Amino acid sequence: MRIFNTLGRSLQDFEPRNAGEVSMYVCGATVQSRPHVGHGRYAVVFDVVRRYFEWLGYDVTYVRNITDVDDKIINAANEMGVTIEEVVAMADSAFKTAYDSLRVAAPDIEPRATEHIPEMIEMIEALIERDHAYAAGGDVYFSVRSFPEYGKLSGRNVDDLRSGERIEPGEHKRDPLDFAVWKGAKPGEPQWDSPWGPGRPGWHIECSAMAHKYLGVGFDIHGGGHDLVFPHHENEITQAEAAGHVPFARYWMHNGLLNLSGEKMSKSTGHVIDLVDGIEKYTPGAVRLFYLRTHYRKPVEFSEEALVDARASLDRIWAFRRRVAGPVEDMPLDAAIQAFRGAMESDLDNAGALAVLFDVIREGNRRLDADEDAGPWVAAYDEITGVLGLDEPTADLDEISDDVAAFAADMGLEGFAGEEAISALIDLRARAREARDWATADRIRDGLATAGIILEDTADGVRWHRG
RNA sequence: GGCGACGUGGCCGAGUGGUUAGGCAAGGGUCUGCAAAACCCUGAACUCGGGUUCGAUUCCCGACGUCGCCUCCA
Numbered sequence: 431m432r433i434f435n436t437l438g439r440s441l442q443d444f445e446p447r448n449a450g451e452v453s454m455y456v457c458g459a460t461v462q463s464r465p466h467v468g469h470g471r472y473a474v475v476f477d478v479v480r481r482y483f484e485w486l487g488y489d490v491t492y493v494r495n496i497t498d499v500d501d502k503i504i505n506a507a508n509e510m511g512v513t514i515e516e517v518v519a520m521a522d523s524a525f526k527t528a529y530d531s532l533r534v535a536a537p538d539i540e541p542r543a544t545e546h547i548p549e550m551i552e553m554i555e556a557l558i559e560r561d562h563a564y565a566a567g568g569d570v571y572f573s574v575r576s577f578p579e580y581g582k583l584s585g586r587n588v589d590d591l592r593s594g595e596r597i598e599p600g601e602h603k604r605d606p607l608d609f610a611v612w613k614g615a616k617p618g619e620p621q622w623d624s625p626w627g628p629g630r631p632g633w634h635i636e637c638s639a640m641a642h643k644y645l646g647v648g649f650d651i652h653g654g655g656h657d658l659v660f661p662h663h664e665n666e667i668t669q670a671e672a673a674g675h676v677p678f679a680r681y682w683m684h685n686g687l688l689n690l691s692g693e694k695m696s697k698s699t700g701h702v703i704d705l706v707d708g709i710e711k712y713t714p715g716a717v718r719l720f721y722l723r724t725h726y727r728k729p730v731e732f733s734e735e736a737l738v739d740a741r742a743s744l745d746r747i748w749a750f751r752r753r754v755a756g757p758v759e760d761m762p763l764d765a766a767i768q769a770f771r772g773a774m775e776s777d778l779d780n781a782g783a784l785a786v787l788f789d790v791i792r793e794g795n796r797r798l799d800a801d802e803d804a805g806p807w808v809a810a811y812d813e814i815t816g817v818l819g820l821d822e823p824t825a826d827l828d829e830i831s832d833d834v835a836a837f838a839a840d841m842g843l844e845g846f847a848g849e850e851a852i853s854a855l856i857d858l859r860a861r862a863r864e865a866r867d868w869a870t871a872d873r874i875r876d877g878l879a880t881a882g883i884i885l886e887d888t889a890d891g892v893r894w895h896r897g
Numbered sequence: 898g899g900c901g902a903c904g905u906g907g908c909c910g911a912g913u914g915g916u917u918a919g920g921c922a923a924g925g926g927u928c929u930g931c932a933a934a935a936c937c938c939u940g941a942a943c944u945c946g947g948g949u950u951c952g953a954u955u956c957c958c959g960a961c962g963u964c965g966c967c968u969c970c971a
Contacts (some may be wrong), residue, residue: 457971458971460971462970465971468971472971475971483922500969575937586900586966587900591899591967592965633969653971654971655971656965656966656971657965657966658901659965660900660966661967661968662969684971686965687964687965687971692964694965695971696969697969698969698970699970716954723909723910723920724911725911728903728962729903729965736908736921737908740909740920743919743920743921745934746920746921749933749934750934750935752934759943781910782911782912782918782919784910784919784920785910785912785918785919785920787919787920789919791916792936796935796937798935800936863930868930871930871931872931872932874931875933882919884933884955885932886933886934887931888935893934
């Protein structure tokens with residue numbers, strides 16, 4: 431497996447820290463507001479990274495944090511006139527809803543910043559002991575110039591940074607480049623006791639401390655959005671390594687960002703499309719496929735057209751598997767699995783992997799049309815869609831059940847519901863077709879379509895699926 | 898101003914120093930009561946200008962363009 435490592439900016443062979451195990455930490459959300467469609471990408475990308483390693487047989491430990499204390503959360507609470515807990519609960523639940531519908535598997539560990547304050551304080555103490563941080567006026571700052579390697583991840587030279595040149599009122603930095611690892615408490619803000627007085631942790635120290643706690647020194651993969659490279663990840667490395675955890679992480683993966691009308695989506699500017707809304711509008715599978723059509727490192731433009739395109743592609747994918755009922759016994763076609771692996775091993779070329787899937791589908795369809803054995807192709811399909819999380823979920827009839835039952839009743843089929851109602855209607859339609867009563871047959875097909883069930887007549891009988 | 902990424906057919910999007918990516922859309926056919934699905938066929942590309950090379954979309958240089966980071970952000 432070759433991975434593009436942001437640390438060193440090169441394609442590198444992946445060698446796990448411990449044979450057979452992969453430890454990964456991904457920066458999750460700051461739960462200040464509902465997720466936008468950009469957040470779905472990082473979640474899906476790293477979900478696939480995890481699934482792929484698991485598929486290869488690695489024992490994966492996946493940690494994804496929740497940042498639940500932060501300036502932005504405090505500001506949001508003040509603006510909305512609600513408590514911080516309410517902001518966190520609202521945003522957190524929207525993120526969970528989105529992850530679930532996108533079929534992003536829950537991480538093994540999902541630590542919250544507010545539950546790891548002692549670990550952060552411990553790390554800050556270590557930094558002070560080693561003269562990499564200093565307390566000033568109730569705050570604690572990291573001394574950037576005390577760490578010569580600062581800038582190694584983002585490729586920045588300390589002297590080129592014009593950021594942080596201004597010092598906010600009330601800050602006590604010795605050097606404008608220094609950043610806060612502990613912020614002294616302000617009235618009305620969440621606070622914890624510390625050796626430097628009451629306060630709360632800086633953003634970057636949260637991840638350094640939690641990643642270290644759960645994954646130890648030199649864990650395998652640290653991931654996140656490309657916009658986190660600087661300063662967040664740069665500072666994470668700096669703090670962790672300055673505290674003696676060397677190396678902090680060995681491979682750094684960053685997914686490309688999502689643009690909207692040529693501009694990055696950003697919570698702070700409100701230039702966003704809500705993720706939960708987008709999933710509802712375009713369907714979860716189409717959104718997931720949209721993320722996976724493009725190599726994970728490239729920027730992507732979010733557009734109506736792109737989502738409609740993804741939806742059509744997904745229909746093609748799923749239509750193939752519907753042609754064969756149930757599981758297949760065959761071994762997956764070796765050539766296809768090798769090609770799939772080849773793509774994935776090449777820095778997780780998810781777009782190339784998708785091309786392999788479409789090749790499998792085309793040949794599989796051709797074989798089914800020709801009455802040839804398609805088992806190995808179907809098995810390869812199952813294998814690949816399983817890793818990508820693109821297999822079709824079992825039809826959920828709950829929300830349309832009433833409509834189907836009502837329509838069945840209209841057709842004179844009282845007392846049927848769910849799949850039974852669908853089967854009864856299909857039987858009724860079959861009799862109508864035998865009698866060449868096309869009007870009734872079409873009425874049933876159209877009625878079911880309105881309710882959300884699509885019928886297809888095939889040589890082997892009628893198939894249905896959710897529309 | 899500093900650092901970095903990218904520019905492929907109507908749209909999206911992989912890849913490669915010389916031989917068809919793939920998807921969506923379009924046109925033609927086959928199948929079908931009609932649909933739907935599927936298969937077959939068709940066309941179409943590598944931003945521009947130099948250079949290296951027998952040969953470059955692929956390597957090097959430059960131009961133009963788009964985007965990201967340098968402040969919170971997946």
